[in-house]
Amino acid sequence: MKNIPRPFPAFVFLLLIGPYLMFLGGGLSSPTIMGIRIEFILFALTLAGIVLFDNKTMYVALAGMLSIIVARYLFSPGFSLGEHFFGTSSQAGEWSLLLNLMGLLLGFTILTKYFEESKLPELLPRFLPDGWKGALLLLFFIMFISAFLDNIAAAMIGGTIAMTIYKGKVHIGYLAAIVAASNAGGAGSVLGDTTTTMLWIGGVKPLILLSGFIASAGAFLVFGLIASWQQGRFQPIDRSPVKGVVIDQVSIGIVILILISAIAANQFWGFPALGVWMAILIGTIARKVSWAEIPKVMKGTIFLLALLFAASLMPVNELPAATLRGTFIIGLVSAVFDNIPLTKLCLDQGGYDWGLLAYAVGFGGSMLWFGSSAGVALSGMFPETRSVYQYLKNGWHVTVAYVVGFSLFIGIAGWHPTPIEPFTSTEGQQDLSLRKESVQTLLPLDPRVYYSLYTLRTK
Numbered sequence: 001m002k003n004i005p006r007p008f009p010a011f012v013f014l015l016l017i018g019p020y021l022m023f024l025g026g027g028l029s030s031p032t033i034m035g036i037r038i039e040f041i042l043f044a045l046t047l048a049g050i051v052l053f054d055n056k057t058m059y060v061a062l063a064g065m066l067s068i069i070v071a072r073y074l075f076s077p078g079f080s081l082g083e084h085f086f087g088t089s090s091q092a093g094e095w096s097l098l099l100n101l102m103g104l105l106l107g108f109t110i111l112t113k114y115f116e117e118s119k120l121p122e123l124l125p126r127f128l129p130d131g132w133k134g135a136l137l138l139l140f141f142i143m144f145i146s147a148f149l150d151n152i153a154a155a156m157i158g159g160t161i162a163m164t165i166y167k168g169k170v171h172i173g174y175l176a177a178i179v180a181a182s183n184a185g186g187a188g189s190v191l192g193d194t195t196t197t198m199l200w201i202g203g204v205k206p207l208i209l210l211s212g213f214i215a216s217a218g219a220f221l222v223f224g225l226i227a228s229w230q231q232g233r234f235q236p237i238d239r240s241p242v243k244g245v246v247i248d249q250v251s252i253g254i255v256i257l258i259l260i261s262a263i264a265a266n267q268f269w270g271f272p273a274l275g276v277w278m279a280i281l282i283g284t285i286a287r288k289v290s291w292a293e294i295p296k297v298m299k300g301t302i303f304l305l306a307l308l309f310a311a312s313l314m315p316v317n318e319l320p321a322a323t324l325r326g327t328f329i330i331g332l333v334s335a336v337f338d339n340i341p342l343t344k345l346c347l348d349q350g351g352y353d354w355g356l357l358a359y360a361v362g363f364g365g366s367m368l369w370f371g372s373s374a375g376v377a378l379s380g381m382f383p384e385t386r387s388v389y390q391y392l393k394n395g396w397h398v399t400v401a402y403v404v405g406f407s408l409f410i411g412i413a414g415w416h417p418t419p420i421e422p423f424t425s426t427e428g429q430q431d432l433s434l435r436k437e438s439v440q441t442l443l444p445l446d447p448r449v450y451y452s453l454y455t456l457r458t459k
Contacts, residue, residue, distance in 0.1 A: 039072065
């Protein structure tokens, strides 16, 4: 019996050796199983391994990422890992997203410790309504700030507050709602989400994108109310009086500085993590940083980065037709794959109702914990969300909310595809130049946004 390999090593070995076996059996062409490419199968196996071996998630994610990289080299002629990571003259790489996510994950770990040491969390419940109303108000706050703040930062701010006021006992359904709120807020704002900024740069007018808030509002009524009820039953806000608490105003000041710096860095450089760490370094002047918190979350951070990079390697190069049904399907697809390349493909394809598309690609990723960067980031604080089964079982209302929001949009605004006018005239080129300048000055979000600047079709 000792010679029989244990399930985990055997699974990792098969995951790593899989691309080579397919290469030997299928030649240079990309092998498929029931019409599905090997890269998608490997990614699905990686997710399955995360569910089965939840105490070895980092190793499963790393093995899955490596297997997908090998498959891309074997079956995708011209693929370059360096170009995919660092980018080229016409396409931004993934390094910026990964570095920003890592900076936020580690930085907000420090912020959480400052917040805890300030003693303010012990008094915060006094300022929120009792029961489900307090939970609903927090979700609305998250959705509001995500209209102009990066959805990763909005989700982690909301998660930090929730962890505090609920004494660490946060329902998985409520965590799914935090992810949904952080994505819903940016669905209609060119300031709140990389995808909407891409659409704006690509030629879609901001007023058209505002209609996405119709769907977001409908979705919020569903997931907000249900998740707040779940949290109220699971762990209500503790409003018991606390005596002898002395608030550390310096620690509170550092927390506020970190948040303001994150917002400012997001607005001016598109890199909120830079602002977070600048503020943390400034804060060392007044308070000692709890560096010991970093090693505690390092494995989880590596796991999340590996999983996100593996998802970015998926060869998503085709979309359904630009129809109402196709837009709905794209929202479902964004629950599994990065919505940045999906948005770029939609811009190339044209013919969408852009307000509805912004909602679909923005909010759709909330249906699974790894479907959006906000969900991936929040899972670093709450590892229990990494179970797909538990996330779907307890956060089912997010999927229902997606359908309700989509239907409400159709009932109120209808389906109105709007063509994007190519910038061929001198006036049009000047308009595009001004739009570029506006984005670079006010909101140069993720550098991958500029990928669309180089690939706008000029018929």
